[in-house]
Amino acid sequence: MSAPQRYVLTFGCPDRTGIIARISGFLADHGGMIVEAAYHTDPDSSWFFTRQVVLAESLPFDVAGLHDRFGVVARELSAESSWQVFDTGERPRAVVLVSKAGHCLYDLLGRVASGELDVDIAAVISNHEALADITRAHGIPFHHVPFPAGDADGKAAAFAEVRKLVDEHDPHAIVLARFMQVLPAELCEAWAGRALNIHHSFLPSFIGAKPYHQAHVRGVKIVGATCHYVTADLDAGPIVEQDVIRVDHGDSVDDLVRKGRDIEKVTLARGLRWHLEGRVLVHGNRTVVF
Amino acid sequence: MSAPQRYVLTFGCPDRTGIIARISGFLADHGGMIVEAAYHTDPDSSWFFTRQVVLAESLPFDVAGLHDRFGVVARELSAESSWQVFDTGERPRAVVLVSKAGHCLYDLLGRVASGELDVDIAAVISNHEALADITRAHGIPFHHVPFPAGDADGKAAAFAEVRKLVDEHDPHAIVLARFMQVLPAELCEAWAGRALNIHHSFLPSFIGAKPYHQAHVRGVKIVGATCHYVTADLDAGPIVEQDVIRVDHGDSVDDLVRKGRDIEKVTLARGLRWHLEGRVLVHGNRTVVF
């Protein structure tokens, strides 16, 4: 039933002849059985990307051994720090930040509980208490960190507290599941490549506050949601996934909100799953999703 | 925030000249302020359908008074029993039947808890105990009714028990949220027009068991889900809603199951919402969804 243990390699380097041969040759030399392989070259930047999944039992070393040995290949190909290997045998950890709107949290909890999303939610942190009970009903610690409105020092202290609570889990993903507070630049920096936000519009349309209201005023016929990595530029980070749903003149703002939530939930869940499976490679402000 | 009280009229009758004038004239004569109105005529059967939503406070009588007075109009138009009025001030009740797979139940519970779906889930009934805890965490009674495999009498007794548990709530909807047991004909009859099933395929493709396996074998590029009223013919009842998701050659049966679940959830939730709002009018084996 459960998939066999695998090692996942994600890798980027300047493009040139022979990269695939070098990497697959390395794996073949050690008996590695590749069960998934994806490649992409970005012609604009001449950058090469790959993700390889190898059966753990086919290799004569563990994931640390693979890391050591593959490091030689990576240096040869000038990959510098743009590669990693991880072991699917280690269950990833996520911390979820929420505000009052619970639809994304309910959805994530349901997916974990029903075995659809393979992640340990180590903690849920919120500036409100509305979602404490459901979180704890799933056996997950809930932390309430109030964010005093209009009090810059208080907010900074709150973010420091959030950071402490998050960092003690060293999570693979920090999920802003409709958190509604703009992360300070130093947290964007500290969590770069790990913090995923769900924005309730089809970016770059309707950046910022109240996107469904903006969409209603503009009279669009489709609304969307965007899962992206958090960067210091609001709603401008690398996009992981987007999806949309059709609306019409009969839909009030409340209807847009309701229909949009269905899209927010699946878009965030897909983005998070792909992130955790090492399918998302960031390059500049764009992503490759294998 | 909450919508004002409204009366919803759903109505069908043989088509002829002047029906809209008669109904809207009746409402206007009593000062009724129509806030939603939809009409359809089926040219094949020459059958007329309408759904009207009227502000309660604009009428000088309550829903029972509206029913009495409108009955005269309905008889005039030969509508017989194919019409009803209900009051949005009365919160509808649903009973949910599930088996072991929890994704649809988690989804429904999350929607109710976050205020997206306006229904009282009066009870959850299951042939397994897997979903007891989450149900009770939401403050909803859970009933375990075992279905003995291969024991016709035992099954009949189990269905009798289910029927008793359901009927004592006189629910507006009986939701088969991946119940996996085929309802006997007498229950289909008793719950006609109230029992909604979610089938995990794009019907009429892949009727019956293991539709995702069937889809994988056939090599389809899209899978779907269908919300339909339960009838004595398996998976052949009137379709309320369908939706689909793209798959590809890289998707295993397990991937189809996982992707399909996202579609099952939204398709069931939309179908249930529309049913509860009186948007679904059944005519023969087809539905009008206003």
Place this chain on the structure above:
Amino acid sequence: MSAPQRYVLTFGCPDRTGIIARISGFLADHGGMIVEAAYHTDPDSSWFFTRQVVLAESLPFDVAGLHDRFGVVARELSAESSWQVFDTGERPRAVVLVSKAGHCLYDLLGRVASGELDVDIAAVISNHEALADITRAHGIPFHHVPFPAGDADGKAAAFAEVRKLVDEHDPHAIVLARFMQVLPAELCEAWAGRALNIHHSFLPSFIGAKPYHQAHVRGVKIVGATCHYVTADLDAGPIVEQDVIRVDHGDSVDDLVRKGRDIEKVTLARGLRWHLEGRVLVHGNRTVVF
């Protein structure tokens, strides 16, 4: 095979009690058999909209007679100029403006030729000659009006020529099928509510030039197209229809262009069809599409 002759009434007025009764009562009094009816009230502006389709043979007067008689009702309901009636027996006329990219024109010509789109294309006007042959092969006059780059007077003269060529057909629709020239304000004014543009992005994302390039740089996962009425504000007119298509990291700008074209074609064709059938009611900068 062909649908019977019908009169189409589109109507908007301030909302109040009894509008539907008044309009449908008027039609019923004259024996009018309604075959399609749609209603909408915009709660923000308290504006009421309807579209009614009546069998011509069921009324004792022609469309001019209907217009005269219904005018009394319209005045009573303070509709002023926001209503019209037309006769489906009169085939509508369109003039199409194009530049070099032919995909939308090929699509429209194919739809007309295969009987999918019920319109006479009275003329095609272009600032290039690339599409002259295919236009004439369909038996449609083609006019080449050069637009001298960087010559404001020359452009003004060209637009004057275009206007003359268009206006002599008094068309129901002026279709900018990737015309690539910004209409001057006086043409936007003269053709208000009749000039439809297809913009090759999901507005309001990527307004202006080279939207597919902008989309590629931003790394979006979906691209779209928008059919809207032309107004003096570039790409900001009332939206009639939008559609989208999924793209991924493997798609170059050329791939986005190619995939986007499939969406441009159907979005423009749907918008044009709905416009010609009187399904699109404009109110402020939003549309009701019945």
Place this chain on the structure above:
Amino acid sequence: MSAPQRYVLTFGCPDRTGIIARISGFLADHGGMIVEAAYHTDPDSSWFFTRQVVLAESLPFDVAGLHDRFGVVARELSAESSWQVFDTGERPRAVVLVSKAGHCLYDLLGRVASGELDVDIAAVISNHEALADITRAHGIPFHHVPFPAGDADGKAAAFAEVRKLVDEHDPHAIVLARFMQVLPAELCEAWAGRALNIHHSFLPSFIGAKPYHQAHVRGVKIVGATCHYVTADLDAGPIVEQDVIRVDHGDSVDDLVRKGRDIEKVTLARGLRWHLEGRVLVHGNRTVVF
């Protein structure tokens, strides 16, 4: 503007360790610059698939030389006949078979004329004359081969004539663009892997005649189209692409036909493009689409 010349390798063999290393090693040894690479292993059949695209100028031999040299690798990997190489410098040829409905033909002709679809349409063959003029306006030979209804011998003779007309072009694709005649088994055999059909339903729903009528009777909420390879089993060949469009109770059969045509056109065009680009690898009754 135009892409540089490339060689495309498509390849399938029993899965084992080291296949990617062997193939990419072969290419690297000769200096081959890979610009696209895709891999898939089917776990059910343990069959490995790949498609590689190499810059022609990076290799020291032409496509025949590549074929000869790679043949050694293919034999080593037990690929037998399940591989090929082709040169993007050779423009592929297609023959299109049509009946009376022209929408797919119009669409294909428009795509070729506007440079979207890189194929020479060598001939159009039809059992009616309706589409002769538009075909010839595009400078393409049109052959009228009448199919006498209810005359088995006459039909056999007609198919023999069609076969002769097709085979003299030795086309890379034989496109049944709503041809409406069931190919005899010997033609399915002769054109195996080259004959693409567009079926106007979401297979396996509504196999056979009048699928839109079947869909209307069943009351589905979505209709679709399927592009598949033609086999001796009617509408049961390997599926290349499917797409769908939403419909509702207001849609007559004619509306389903019209809406469905938009899906037929894009589904066929995508399937044909992928086929011509060597993206479709058939294995049993399923396809891998790279």
